Amino acid sequence: MLFTLDTLNTKDKHSTNINGKNDELSKTSLSTSNIFSENHKIFMNKGLSIIGLNIVTLLGKIDELKHLLLNNTIDIVALNETRLNNSITDNIQNINGYDIYRKDRNREGGGVAFFVNNNGGFTHSVRYDLMHNELEMIILEIKKPQNKPILIIAWYRPPNSELKLFEYVEHVLENIECGNREIIMIGDMNCDILSANPTCYTQRINEIAKNFHLKQLISEPTRITKNSRTIIDHIYSSFPEKISTSGVLHTGMSDHSIIYAIIGKEEKIKHNHKFRISRTYKHFDENQFKSDMENVPWHEITIYSNVDDALDDFENKFLTIANLHAPSKKKRVRHKNSPWLTKEVLQLMHERDRTKKRASKEESSQIWDDGPGICL
Incomplete structure (x- = not known):
């Protein structure tokens, strides 16, 4: 506004x-x-x-x-x-x-x-x-x-x-x-x-x-x-x-x-954070995954006359193996940040802030002369 x-x-x-x-x-x-x-x-x-x-x-x-x-x-x-x-x-x-x-x-x-x-x-x-x-x-x-x-x-x-x-x-x-x-x-x-x-x-x-x-x-x-x-x-x-x-x-x-x-000293209201479900592939073994999938009795799906029941059975069978090899995890969705704030830039910002904090406590002109730049 x-x-x-x-x-x-x-x-x-x-x-x-x-x-x-x-x-x-x-x-x-x-x-x-x-x-x-x-x-x-x-x-x-x-x-x-x-x-x-x-x-x-x-x-x-x-x-x-x-x-x-x-x-x-x-x-x-x-x-x-x-x-x-x-x-x-x-x-x-x-x-x-x-x-x-x-x-x-x-x-x-x-x-x-x-x-x-x-x-x-x-x-x-x-x-x-x-x-x-x-x-x-x-x-x-x-x-x-x-x-x-x-x-x-x-x-x-x-x-x-x-x-x-x-x-x-x-x-x-x-x-x-x-x-x-x-x-x-x-x-x-x-x-x-x-x-x-x-x-x-x-x-x-x-x-x-x-x-x-x-x-x-x-x-x-x-x-x-x-x-x-x-x-x-x-x-x-x-x-x-x-x-x-x-x-x-x-x-x-x-x-x-x-x-x-x-x-005041009131408790802050907790924010309603957003979460997303994703899978972790840290211990994923592609060959073992394929082998376990081949051993699933997929033919059982054909016995259903109702397509929705068949789909439910397929999903249950597939997800049972998928969760075993690539378990799902809940992760908080963070706000999107500026992509150009790299780790190196953040390190320099941290050094800058530390230098200013030090300069605020010590009355030494040498800090201002040798520091990394208190104001970028």
């Missing part, structure tokens, strides 16, 4: 990242999903999972994002700087099992999007009535059975944008507050709350959080370069006591890291 934003033309500070070529994947493949496999307990049996990322051009990262989502149980993904326009259709950005909602600016910068799990045990809808035309923002309403609705706000504030944008955000929050709703606001605010000398923008976002009783959950740097560490990607909650866990996951998919929060 697409709705455009033509009023914002602010150039962004980030350069476009285009990820490389991508083979068939399995859940245990090396990839960006490793950042989650190392923290797999975070996203298992916990409640409503939300992640946010300034992806710095969605079009070049869609296959890596698809691999991440198809191998992890994530309910809501909020993306900033999608850099899309109406020439890029939803079909190009499609991820099986997820609905997409977009608010585009242009291919040069900006834009926000949601990917929402359509099998997560909740209903969802976009609250157009609460959104402001001047903001790169989407407001999503989530309804779980026997629970009050939750509003998830994905907001991207361009760097060096006018202070007036904060007034628009206040208007949005005032309208929401009238309904006494639970709020999660997530995105790249470009306000470094880690800085000892906060800018006027940071002071304004802090003021808004205080006035509307929103607690900021992220305390670890979310954008790390060779020369800087900043917390500009934020998650705000109006009911922080309902957040079971939150934090940062470092990935080389972008120059920003993933931020996340889990609301």
Whole structure:
């Protein structure tokens, strides 16, 4: 679902990242999903999972994002700087099992999007009535059975944008507050709350959080370069006591890291997976198979006057031998993945993510100079 934003033309500070070529994947493949496999307990049996990322051009990262989502149980993904326009259709950005909602600016910068799990045990809808035309923002309403609705706000504030944008955000929050709703606001605010000398923008976002009783959950740097560490990607909650866990996951998919929060501790609804029946030929012996088939009393089929009975007898005789030599097995059908994500590419992605994680922990410029390339 697409709705455009033509009023914002602010150039962004980030350069476009285009990820490389991508083979068939399995859940245990090396990839960006490793950042989650190392923290797999975070996203298992916990409640409503939300992640946010300034992806710095969605079009070049869609296959890596698809691999991440198809191998992890994530309910809501909020993306900033999608850099899309109406020439890029939803079909190009499609991820099986997820609905997409977009608010585009242009291919040069900006834009926000949601990917929402359509099998997560909740209903969802976009609250157009609460959104402001001047903001790169989407407001999503989530309804779980026997629970009050939750509003998830994905907001991207361009760097060096006018202070007036904060007034628009206040208007949005005032309208929401009238309904006494639970709020999660997530995105790249470009306000470094880690800085000892906060800018006027940071002071304004802090003021808004205080006035509307929103607690900021992220305390670890979310954008790390060779020369800087900043917390500009934020998650705000109006009911922080309902957040079971939150934090940062470092990935080389972008120059920003993933931020996340889990609301509640309910058991996740199990997905209805699809399965197919296939045969295994691991121990198949063609000569023995032919020999056993020749010894079947096929002449017995001719005694039936009813053709259906004859067919049933034939199938029973044939399948008895077939199951002995090539037994059938039930196999889960996995989603189709990008065929160009080869094992070698996945290995490089894994090395990239490990390097960024290491760089986030060690303040050493040598890692940036010698690493395999933290952002591809």
